[in-house]
Amino acid sequence: MLTDARALELVRSERRDEAIALLLPAFRRKVFGLAYSFLRDREAAEDVTQDVFIKVWRALPGFDGRASLSTWIYAIARNASLSALRARRSQSSLSDPDVMDAVEAIDPAPSADDIVDRAALLRLVDQLPTKQRQVIMLFYMEEQSHEGVANMLAMPVGTVKTLLHRARARMSAAAGK
Amino acid sequence: MSTPDSELDKHLRALFSGLDTGADFDARLMARLRAESQIGATERAMLARQQERVRYRRALSELQNWRRSMLRLLTLDTLGIALLLVVAVVTAWPRLSRDVMGISRQYGPYIVTLLSVLIAAVPLLGMWAEQTRRPIRLL
Numbered sequence: 226m227l228t229d230a231r232a233l234e235l236v237r238s239e240r241r242d243e244a245i246a247l248l249l250p251a252f253r254r255k256v257f258g259l260a261y262s263f264l265r266d267r268e269a270a271e272d273v274t275q276d277v278f279i280k281v282w283r284a285l286p287g288f289d290g291r292a293s294l295s296t297w298i299y300a301i302a303r304n305a306s307l308s309a310l311r312a313r314r315s316q317s318s319l320s321d322p323d324v325m326d327a328v329e330a331i332d333p334a335p336s337a338d339d340i341v342d343r344a345a346l347l348r349l350v351d352q353l354p355t356k357q358r359q360v361i362m363l364f365y366m367e368e369q370s371h372e373g374v375a376n377m378l379a380m381p382v383g384t385v386k387t388l389l390h391r392a393r394a395r396m397s398a399a400a401g402k
Numbered sequence: 403m404s405t406p407d408s409e410l411d412k413h414l415r416a417l418f419s420g421l422d423t424g425a426d427f428d429a430r431l432m433a434r435l436r437a438e439s440q441i442g443a444t445e446r447a448m449l450a451r452q453q454e455r456v457r458y459r460r461a462l463s464e465l466q467n468w469r470r471s472m473l474r475l476l477t478l479d480t481l482g483i484a485l486l487l488v489v490a491v492v493t494a495w496p497r498l499s500r501d502v503m504g505i506s507r508q509y510g511p512y513i514v515t516l517l518s519v520l521i522a523a524v525p526l527l528g529m530w531a532e533q534t535r536r537p538i539r540l541l
Contacts, residue, residue, distance in 0.1 A: 242435060249428060257423045271423050278431055279438060346413055365411075365418040397410060 229294045236285045245282050252295070253278075256302045258366040259377050262359040263306035264313070265351075273309045277302045299377050349396045357392035360385055468525075475528045 228251050235244040256277050261270035280301050288297060350358055360374055364385075367373040371389075375382045506513070 242432075242439075245435060246432075249431070253427065254422050258418075258421060261421065271427065274423060274427070275431055275434060279434060282435055282438065342413065343417060346417055350414075350417075361414065362418055362421075365414040366421050368419075369411075369415075393410060400410070 229290070232285075232294060233288070233290060236288070241282055241285055244285060245278060248281065248294070248298070249278065252298055255295075255367065255373075255377060256298065258363055259299060259302045260306045260309075262362045263303075263310055266313075269309060269313065270306075273302070273305050277305050280305065295376060296379075299379070302377075303379065345400075349399050352399065353392050353395060357388050357395070360388040361392045361396075364389055471528055471532055472525075474532060 228247065232244045232247055235241070235247065253274065257270055257274045260273040260277070261267065264270050264273065277298070281298055284301075288294070292300075350361055353361065356378075359378060363374045363377055364371070367377070371382050371385050374380075375385045378385070380388075
């Protein structure tokens with residue numbers, strides 16, 4: 226991959242800051258989404274994302290290139306998210322007021338109906354089992370790429386498709402009640 | 403015409419596709435990385451200072467050990483031997499003094515060399531004495 230090769234070249238010439246500046250636009254949203262899918266808290270997910278990039282910056286000189294950079298970064302992100310989750314113990318919910326505010330902030334002027342729809346949809350997503358919820362969030366964040374989500378969650382593509390199908394079915398059934 | 407699933411897709415995409423970090427995320431991260439770089443430099447300097455402190459302590463400890471081992475040689479045995487040597491020299495001196503000047507002229511360089519070898523051997527003898535016996539300590 227072009228990013229991998231260029232980033233490794235920069236690291237070898239001791240230009241780690243430039244390597245991070247290259248990786249940041251490519252991975253920031255993905256890492257944030259991954260952390261958010263675990264933590265369900267915007268602020269905590271941002272903190273984890275920052276920590277992940279600091280860890281990546283520190284560990285880049287030791288990166289041997291056996292796995293792709295994305296696989297390596299997602300592994301760091303998953304571990305950091307799980308550690309943060311364990312440290313927090315009490316989990317917040319997607320339908321928490323903070324999360325609602327964060328999601329509403331995406332659309333600068335949502336109508337009252339939109340807010341109600343979104344709140345209801347968030348509650349539906351929130352009620353899904355963890356893996357299904359993660360797959361749903363990342364799939365719709367990640368431009369609907371099964372492979373992308375599989376790489377992020379270190380799952381086979383088939384598992385992602387199955388989880389997605391079940392999550393959709395469950396949400397449709399719940400919405401139809 | 404849209405199916406319920408595609409409607410759901412649309413809503414979910416609208417909900418999650420715009421999810422991103424705050425606007426100042428990159429700036430905050432870069433500031434943290436700059437701080438990390440400085441911490442790295444400070445840590446390296448601290449490590450160098452620490453290593454120098456360890457090296458100094460080790461050298462000081464070696465010097466103190468040498469002093470201690472020299473002091474350990476100062477025992478009743480060594481004092482007794484030194485006293486006997488002094489007595490022997492004082493007793494023999496009147497007989498030897500006549501020849502001393504002549505001998506020193508003749509054998510002076512050899513005597514100096516022998517004394518140098520003996521002085522150089524003192525620490526080795528001290529170490530050997532320390533390892534082979536337990537002297538009576540005066541100090």
